[in-house]
Amino acid sequence: MDRLQEFFAANTFLVLVFAGLTVALVVNEIRLRFRPFKAVSPAQLTRLINDEDALVIDLRGNAEYERGHIIGARHVLPSELSPEHRVLAKLGKDKPVVLVCAGGLVSSGVATKLAKAGFTRVAVLDGGIGAWQGASLPLAKGKA
Incomplete structure (x- = not known):
């Protein structure tokens, strides 16, 4: 001692x-452990899209989005996305919404905002679009 x-x-x-x-x-x-959203892997995101028709929102800039985005993802800049945004207004608050950005940092802040607004099934793609590409999953190119 x-x-x-x-x-x-x-x-x-x-x-x-x-x-x-x-x-x-x-x-x-x-x-x-106590954040109001969950992180999903590329495989889990694929299941959410296929099984539950999850809404995927890409929060990256215009140029990054046009270079490659998840098929079916809607492009909305973080500064424009609010719980009243037209893309979210059509949804029920219990439909899965998955936010995607370059690495997961931007989407975490937006996910917290949506969860506080009452969206119950908010998730972020863990690792961002880089994780999606790392899993060799397809990207669409061009504008939405």
């Missing part, structure tokens, strides 16, 4: 960094 105390005294900075990282990891895991 004395050696452990000696180690802590000699390496206080490293011990504090380790403790801080541990706390950050735990907090991040708790946040992920």
